[in-house]
Amino acid sequence: MATDSDSVTSEIDQKATQDSFEFNSHVSAIGKSMADSLRSTIGPFGRDKILVDDGGMYVVTNDGYTIVIEMDIDDPIGEMIREAARTQHDIVADGTSTVVVLAGDLLVKAGELRDLGVSSTTIQEGYQLAASKARESLSDVAIPISSDDREILLLIAKTTMSGRLIDSTENFLSDLAVQTVETVSAEGEIDLEMIKTLRLRGDSITDSFLIKGAIVESESVHEEMPKRIEGAKVALVDSDVSTESGRKDITARPGNSSEYLSFNDARFDQVQDWIDHVQSLGVEFVVSSGQILDDPIRQMFSNAGILAIELVNEDSEMERIKRATGANIVTHLSMIGEEDLGHAELIDYREVTGDGLIFVENDAARSAAVVCRGGTRYTVDEVERIVKDATAAVSMAIEGGSVLPSAGAVEVEIARELRDYSLTLDDRRQLVIEEFADVIEGIPRTLATSAGMDPILALSDVRKAHHNGNPTTGLDVIEGEVTDVMDVGVIEPTLVKSNAINLATEVSSLLVGIDDVFTAESLSDSFSGTDIWDSE
Numbered sequence: 001m002a003t004d005s006d007s008v009t010s011e012i013d014q015k016a017t018q019d020s021f022e023f024n025s026h027v028s029a030i031g032k033s034m035a036d037s038l039r040s041t042i043g044p045f046g047r048d049k050i051l052v053d054d055g056g057m058y059v060v061t062n063d064g065y066t067i068v069i070e071m072d073i074d075d076p077i078g079e080m081i082r083e084a085a086r087t088q089h090d091i092v093a094d095g096t097s098t099v100v101v102l103a104g105d106l107l108v109k110a111g112e113l114r115d116l117g118v119s120s121t122t123i124q125e126g127y128q129l130a131a132s133k134a135r136e137s138l139s140d141v142a143i144p145i146s147s148d149d150r151e152i153l154l155l156i157a158k159t160t161m162s163g164r165l166i167d168s169t170e171n172f173l174s175d176l177a178v179q180t181v182e183t184v185s186a187e188g189e190i191d192l193e194m195i196k197t198l199r200l201r202g203d204s205i206t207d208s209f210l211i212k213g214a215i216v217e218s219e220s221v222h223e224e225m226p227k228r229i230e231g232a233k234v235a236l237v238d239s240d241v242s243t244e245s246g247r248k249d250i251t252a253r254p255g256n257s258s259e260y261l262s263f264n265d266a267r268f269d270q271v272q273d274w275i276d277h278v279q280s281l282g283v284e285f286v287v288s289s290g291q292i293l294d295d296p297i298r299q300m301f302s303n304a305g306i307l308a309i310e311l312v313n314e315d316s317e318m319e320r321i322k323r324a325t326g327a328n329i330v331t332h333l334s335m336i337g338e339e340d341l342g343h344a345e346l347i348d349y350r351e352v353t354g355d356g357l358i359f360v361e362n363d364a365a366r367s368a369a370v371v372c373r374g375g376t377r378y379t380v381d382e383v384e385r386i387v388k389d390a391t392a393a394v395s396m397a398i399e400g401g402s403v404l405p406s407a408g409a410v411e412v413e414i415a416r417e418l419r420d421y422s423l424t425l426d427d428r429r430q431l432v433i434e435e436f437a438d439v440i441e442g443i444p445r446t447l448a449t450s451a452g453m454d455p456i457l458a459l460s461d462v463r464k465a466h467h468n469g470n471p472t473t474g475l476d477v478i479e480g481e482v483t484d485v486m487d488v489g490v491i492e493p494t495l496v497k498s499n500a501i502n503l504a505t506e507v508s509s510l511l512v513g514i515d516d517v518f519t520a521e522s523l524s525d526s527f528s529g530t531d532i533w534d535s536e
Contacts, residue, residue, distance in 0.1 A: 027511055028111035030077040035104025037071070038064050038097045042443065044162040044477055045450040060378050063385045064097030065089045077511060084507040088500060092493070093192070093392030094160060095500040098443065102504035105442050109435040110512045118428050124509045126432025131505040133421050133433075134440065135498055137414040141471050142402035142494045143486075147185060153178045155489040156397050157390040159406055162490075169205045173383070176210055176370065177390035181398070183212050183368040184323075190395045193316050194323055194367040197387060199380045202353050207373040208383060211361055213324035213344065215369035216317065218309045219356040220349065221292045222302040227349040229307060232284040234325040234342035234360075236318060237333050240290035241274075241297060241310075243267035271297050274333040279304040281338055285347050285360075287312050287321055289329075307347060309358060323367035324360050393493055400495035407490040408444025409474030410497060412462045415441045440501075444475055451477035458482060 040047045041062040051070045052058045059066065068085045071078075081103050085096040110123050145152050157174035184194045198215060220227075275297075278286065286308040292298055301308040312318055322329055327342025346361040352371075359369075370387055374380035397403050404410045418437035422430045444462065448455040458475055461482040465473035474485035485491070 024111055024114055024515075027077055027514070028108050030075055031081065031104035031107030031508070031511075033104075034068070034071075034078060034081055035101045035108075038067060038100045039446050040450065041067065041097050042101065043447045043450050045452075047450075059381065061382055061385065063382070063389070064095075064100065066385060068096060068100055080507055080511060084503045088503050092396050092496045092499050094389050094396070094493075095496040098497075098500040099503050099507075101442065101446075102439060102500065103508045105439040106436070106504060106508035107511060109439055110508065113432060113435060116431075118432065120512050120515075122428050123432050123512050126429040127436060127505050127509050127512075129429060130418055130433045130436035131501055133418055134414045134436075134501050137417045138404065138410065138494055138498050138501075140417075141410055141413055142404055143491075144402050145397060146401070147182075147398045150178060152403060152491065153181070153394050153397060155491055156393050156403060156493060159490050159492055160390045160393040161386045172206050173208070173386060174390065176208060177387060178394055179210050180368045180370055180387075180391050181394045183210070184366055185398070186366050190398060192392060192395055194320055195391060196317075196320060196367075196369045197384050198357075198369065198371050199384050200353050200355070200371055200373055201377055201380050202375070203373045205374050205379065205383055208387075209371050209373075211359055211369040211371070212363055213359070213361040213365040213369065214317075214320045214367050215371070216287075216309060216312060216321070216358040216360065217355065218312065218358055220358075221308050221310055222298040224302045225307045226284070226305060227307075229284045229347040230345065232307075232344045232347045233282045234285045234287070234321075234327045234344055234347075235278060235281075235283045235333075235336050235340065236287050236289075236322060236325075236327045236329045236342070237336070238289045238318065238329050238331050239333075240293060241271070241286075241288050241308075241333055242291070242293035243271060243297075244293070268294075268296055272300055275300045275304055275306070278333060278336055279306065281336065281341060283336070283341065285344065286333075287318070289318055307349075307358075320367040320369075321360055324362050324365040326364070393496065396495045397493040400493055402494040403491045404494050404497055405472040405474060405485045405490070406492040407474035407476065407485040407488075408447050408462060409472050409485050411440050411443045412459070412466050412474070413471045416463065416466050447475050447477055451475070451480060453477065453480055 041049065041064055046062045048060050048062045049067050050058055050060050051067065059070070061067065065085065068082055071082070073079055073082055081100060084103060085099050088096050088099045106127065113123055114120065154174050157177040158170050161170055161173060180195055181190060184190060196215060284306055286301065286306055288308065288310045289312055290310065292301070292308055292310045298308070312321070318329055322342070325342030325344050328340040330336050330340050344360050344362050346359065348359045348361070350357055350359060372380050372383040372387060374383050415437040418433055418440070422433040425433070441459065445455045445459055448458040453475070462473055462475065465482065470484065472484050472486045473482060474490070476483040476485070476488050
């Protein structure tokens, strides 16, 4: 006979089960909502989104990273998915839509599996096994490349921007992206921080251009300084240039006005000595990371025929000029020696659409600047996003040393191998891995749907080709047919796909293991950057 205690316990268990079911449904719903929001942006026929803020400002784009970062999310589940997308962007700068779509669909599948009685632990184990097997599949179909394979790099750039611009500009911007990466590449090392992009509204997209070197958004500190210098010697100073930065041996305290004037003149004389020293080395362009204070000092530079600019206070900006000219960054003007000087083939001050820009050009530069043009603010913003994504994709291909057949080919091959692998298991993980395969195949299914193809027939034809030993068969969505995607040049970096699968699996596995959300006190004290293991 049931006791009151048994009845209470049963009610508690039922409530816990109900609460867990509701939370699991909530997780699946958030994942589905975010995946559906970005699903339609994938592929050449991806649709644009309009993002509008409270002030009425708006952006038109189908860039997954921009959409997910600017999306108004007020839920910790959504924030965790957003963080996975942000990590994808920070590491490989592409594939953010893929991360969100895969993670969202994996959460939906997890909800369905739990309804069938599959435990969260089994789902997590299955997802991890599937991701590991997927990485093996990527290695099997990856095609080795090098930085000398320019035609392949052009195809990677073009694939990245496919569907985001009209076709007439894709070839132009693809070549621009590859040239940019080639400029900053040194012995296989590519530092994307050495690429600066600027947005200048006006003219057409094909008026965008690359500068081998650097572009500094600054003006000279004196209007009479030279505007254009060919074959310039360059000095970089990581400090202010002022009377306050003088030698410590001029430290007298003036007792009256005449002593003060004498003291002040001595300090200015000292600065004049430094500038004379720099002039004697033939320096014609000086960049200060701080300020060039006082009009008399600015006049001294001008009288010496030196173009001087100030407040280049971003480390990356100074580093870009260093890479452009080969100059060393010294801590003080007086410390500049012949060995510290750099060279620029051209230093040129220009006003572009009302903005003062100083171009530092050098064919031997290991830094680059891309000026993005477009008729409207929204166009030029999108061009900048596309150029950044394309240069990152090319960089990732070179860094990873391999590429993959895209257009759904690699996803179908992964799914085929996952289904074969699942048959080697004799527990519920088999079902989990089969569901993971279905999620991976969601990418080509989306491509086919967006292109107006019959997704069932298209996917069936691609699967058949892969079963017959043709792993590079995918969807030519432009022509609306199944083909060898290597023949049409639709490829992507291995690193981008591999990282997207890893991150989607990680975040979905983590969320599958959560069964509730609580309101907490401020967490800033607990997670302020202090290592709790080292606290004493």
